[in-house]
Amino acid sequence: MTNKPAIEEGKPALATERLNPKNDYLFRRLFGEEAGKHLLISLLNAVLGRSGSQRIADVVIIGETQLGGEWIGDKEVVLDILCKTDRGDTINVEMQIRRFPVMEKRSLYYAAQMMVGAIHRGESYADLKRVIGINILDHRYLPLVKYHSTFHLYEDEEKTCLLTDALELHYIECPKFQEAAFHIDDPLHRWLRFLEQDVTPEQLQELMEVDEMIREAEDRLNQLASDEVTRRLYEMREKALHDRATWLEDAMNEGMEQGIKRGIEQGIEQGIEQGIEQGIEQGIERGVEQTAIRMLARGFTADDIAEATGMDLQRIESLRRSRG
Structure with missing residues (x-):
């Protein structure tokens, strides 16, 4: 799709062809590298609803690697983003284009692996930090109307009794978001609309005027799109999928x-x-x-x-x- 919004002074030049930010390779490049770390922090705060003193201020991206064609062409490779926050929480973010029949067990297994790595020999269980899994799904999955669902460990009958907040799983279903009323003042709404490949030029311009992080994300998206190697790997990933x-x-x-x-x-x-x-x-x-x-x-x-x-x-x- 071709988007050509009017370019105002001080606004980033938009690429002739806007690549799909939901392409998991491109999503990883946008948010999972040091150059995009501030964008990742903004996205995490939006998903987790953190504001004020509760906001995530910094993250360390774990396992950042250069992704070559031998990985991108593999249709089975998982291109998630693993990071640790300044508060010690471990977060895994996955942009999921393909559908898994047991997504909940898969994400729970990943969270369990993170939890094992979150505490070291000799440390007290009291030192165990929170493990958070964020799954952005480009398809419907849960039998719920809302687009953003969050799960914790609650007692079966006393639903208000939270056993621990050490485990937190998020599922964001993009098709359901597209059917919901859009609120420009909601940071998560802004990020999810940014991720839509068919966002209109007018919508994109509005996002960039309201949110500086969206403007920087679009600028980074254009920079990646203009890089010949990145574009080739993006197209390889699209073909593999x-x-x-x-x-x-x-x-x-x-x-x-x-x-x-x-x-x-x-x-x-x-x-x-x-x-x-x-x-x-x-x-x-x-x-x-x-x-x-x-x-x-x-x-x-x-x-x-x-x-x-x-x-x-x-x-x-x-x-x-x-x-x-």
Whole structure:
């Protein structure tokens, strides 16, 4: 999409083609490097609702690395941002384009790993700092209307009794945000609108006039877009994600087609209408299984297969073992 807002004096020049900030590689470059650290701090304060003396003042980005083509082309690589705040909290931020069937267990597992690393041998449990997982999802996931959901450890019946605030998980569902009323005075609203690739020139100009951090983020986005290597890796990542979606669809269609065909043939052999109907039903089941088998042969993960087929992870693992 091409955005060409009017450029006022003192405003950053906008790129002819605005790249998609939700591309997880570009998101990592925007917020997960030292040059974008102040943008990350602003985003974190917006998500966590921190203001005044509670604001995060500084972060240390953990594991910042240069991402080459050998990583970007891997459709399975996870490009999250791990950091530690000036208050000692550990935060993991993930821009999630792809859909995982058990996202809540996945993010809980990541948080548990962070918690293990948050305390060292010989330290008191009282020294355990907060672990926060932030998942920005470019799809719907939770059975809730609101776009931003936060989870803590509460007692089952006494919902106001918080066991500990040491664990905090956030899920932000972008499609739900796009349906909600927009409030320019809400910092999180401003950041989520900035992340939309199809933000209009007028909307973008308004964001930059209200929020200096958004203006700097757009300026950094343009700088990254003008870098030939960055743009090439961005396009590689886009292609890898597109290829994955295409392979999922092809494997599903091929497996279902073969399974249904076999089911119909079996029903015709039985020679009765009921047999044909039963054969089709059995064929659909076979199609799901054939899809899983083909995806295993192509190297897809169990999560990928569960996402495409709806099949239970244990069943997928059983098929993997049976293939040797």
